[in-house]
Amino acid sequence: DPGEISEVAFQLMNGNPLVSASAVTGALAVKPNAYVSVVQSAGTFTSIPANGGLGDNLNSPFSLDVDPAAPQGYEFTLLLTVTADLYFQKTFDITGRVGLPDFRTHEIGDVYLSVTDQGIIGYMDQGGGQGEGMGPGGFPSDLFVSSFWAGTSSAYICNRDYNGLGSENYEWIVSDPDPNGRVRDLGPVGSDQTFQAVFTDGGHASPLPLVVEQLTMAYEASGLNSFVILEYRLTNNSAAPVPALYTGVYCDFDIGEDSTNNMGGTDFARNMTYLYEPLGHYYGIVLLGGDTPANLTVVNNIFYVFPTSAITDANKFDLLTGTLTHPVGKIADDWSGLASSVMNLEANGGQGVVAYALVFGNNLTQLRNNADAAIAVYSPVAPLTEEVPVKLFRLGQNQPNPFNPVTSIKFTVEKAGPVELAVFDLSGRRIRTLVRDSRNPGDHLVTWDGTDQAGSRVPSGMYFYQLVSGGDSFTRKMTLIK
Structure with a gap:
């Protein structure tokens, strides 16, 4: 909230199927902006087991200072650089928002x-x-x-x-x-x-x-x-x-x-x-x-x-x-x-x-x-929102799920314009772009056959698929089995 110094912690998932991550540290920065600055920029994460294991820095949190003049809903970008085992390093872009929490x-x-x-x-x-x-x-x-x-x-x-x-x-x-x-x-x-x-x-x-x-x-x-x-x-x-x-x-x-x-x-x-x-x-x-x-x-x-x-x-x-x-x-x-x-x-x-x-x-x-x-x-409270618009932008759960060898993905867009639907692995690496063109409003259906952009079969496991259209995005998970 405006005027507060807030502690921040992150949860990381290890997508490597065999190797655990140790000596995991993080450095937090914020892209230049008018209202948000980093107070505590260094953090230490717990060791993260292989194959989907989780780790966090709850015991060593970062902290942010939010200016009292920051407007509700103001968005800013954090840069989290994670280092593990001396040889792994990756920077994540994370969108933050002042106030109005989940x-x-x-x-x-x-x-x-x-x-x-x-x-x-x-x-x-x-x-x-x-x-x-x-x-x-x-x-x-x-x-x-x-x-x-x-x-x-x-x-x-x-x-x-x-x-x-x-x-x-x-x-x-x-x-x-x-x-x-x-x-x-x-x-x-x-x-x-x-x-x-x-x-x-x-x-x-x-x-x-x-x-x-x-x-x-x-x-x-x-x-x-x-x-x-x-x-x-x-x-x-x-x-x-x-x-x-x-x-x-x-x-x-x-x-x-x-x-x-x-x-x-x-x-x-x-x-x-x-x-x-x-x-x-x-x-x-x-x-x-x-x-x-x-x-x-x-x-x-x-x-x-x-x-x-x-x-x-x-x-x-x-x-x-x-x-x-x-x-x-x-x-x-x-x-x-x-x-x-x-x-x-x-x-x-x-x-x-x-x-x-x-x-x-x-x-x-x-x-x-x-x-x-x-x-x-108790007595009913009068409605506080007379009308709530609903944006017709949806990404359905793939069917079947888990799947082998082919699955279908249904999505809906509200307006005609550019649409991108892509598949990513647990590390965030793009595996396959399924849609990258202009689509008319309404429902659309595409399939994925479990192959990468070069046509090679990908390993079994969990994958993310993300729909992007008109500045909006929606991500879901799916599982390929063999």
């Missing part, structure tokens, strides 16, 4: 919760480097992953989460134009502290399209400071109505030192599902606003998460609709929870509102009292 943390009350601009709650990523999670002040986070879900069928489930194997999906994405897609601190609007973000379903393979305005509200006063309210205002920008859109908030809490010692239950009188550690913390997901629940359920992760490392879209839809429901988890195990409801969205800008509270308590009685306080204090 996440903010409510921490004015007795409980803290991080919220993001992509529908994911608690953390932006599995590594936990972006976000604080959720927990009572002074305690580590008890939240593993949480997300806002929306779905009309097993073919359309939109969420943003990750699983225990490090795989992430990006179906909710930042809204265009900036800065609508960032998390704004609106101050005391409807609460003591209100954050706003806007995201869309543009990362889904078949977007409706939906625009979601997220308002999150926290309170400082005693009796109101053990929960955070999350309100979602959905806008249907399709020419067709959505007669039954199921929405919900899903939370996987790992409470205490042993997540397999957790339990769960449902309080139908309060429209709440909750999770707890018998001698520890309690957390509830409360459906607010008097809506009729479609489902209030705990989810046994052993059956629905662990077999495939993530809940399948078919099971997600059955959970949203209540086809799968399990109100009580009395056996100590690894549990998660969901509260959901259903709404009807008219075509061409039709809107619906749904709200939840994430509630904390030291015991069940306290949890119920705090849930009652959240129910009593």
Whole structure:
């Protein structure tokens, strides 16, 4: 933010399949600009294992000084030069932005919760480097992953989460134009502290399209400071109505030192599902606003998460609709929870509102009292954005993925003009340019046969593909197997 000195850390991935990286150091500089300068320019990274291993400089961060006069959204370019094992050196160009972060943390009350601009709650990523999670002040986070879900069928489930194997999906994405897609601190609007973000379903393979305005509200006063309210205002920008859109908030809490010692239950009188550690913390997901629940359920992760490392879209839809429901988890195990409801969205800008509270308590009685306080204090906030434009610039997930030998990539551009679609390896080296020409507005489909620019087969492994058009870019991952 303007006027702050901020610590900066980076995470590096080692794309070498055989050789670990040691003695990794970094030097940070900034391209000449009017507002941002480097204070601490040297950093030391942890050793980085081979074949996709990760390392960071969290214990030796860089720091930046931002001038108080810097405008919100001001962009600048960092130059990070990484040296490893005396013979490797590479400089990365990184775009930074003043203010308007990807996440903010409510921490004015007795409980803290991080919220993001992509529908994911608690953390932006599995590594936990972006976000604080959720927990009572002074305690580590008890939240593993949480997300806002929306779905009309097993073919359309939109969420943003990750699983225990490090795989992430990006179906909710930042809204265009900036800065609508960032998390704004609106101050005391409807609460003591209100954050706003806007995201869309543009990362889904078949977007409706939906625009979601997220308002999150926290309170400082005693009796109101053990929960955070999350309100979602959905806008249907399709020419067709959505007669039954199921929405919900899903939370996987790992409470205490042993997540397999957790339990769960449902309080139908309060429209709440909750999770707890018998001698520890309690957390509830409360459906607010008097809506009729479609489902209030705990989810046994052993059956629905662990077999495939993530809940399948078919099971997600059955959970949203209540086809799968399990109100009580009395056996100590690894549990998660969901509260959901259903709404009807008219075509061409039709809107619906749904709200939840994430509630904390030291015991069940306290949890119920705090849930009652959240129910009593909530009233829908008037829309803060009357119209949110959606840019029709999308890059679909390749199909099939993983693939061998050929995969298809679908992309959409809004305006006629130059388009480039290219494939890169983990080190950032360009492998193949698939498109470099002018394209008309609309959907386009290209294929990649797993060869480089010279026509030679490339090794199996993970690759990135990036779409660039009109100053915008979008990158996804794909895996080639043999």
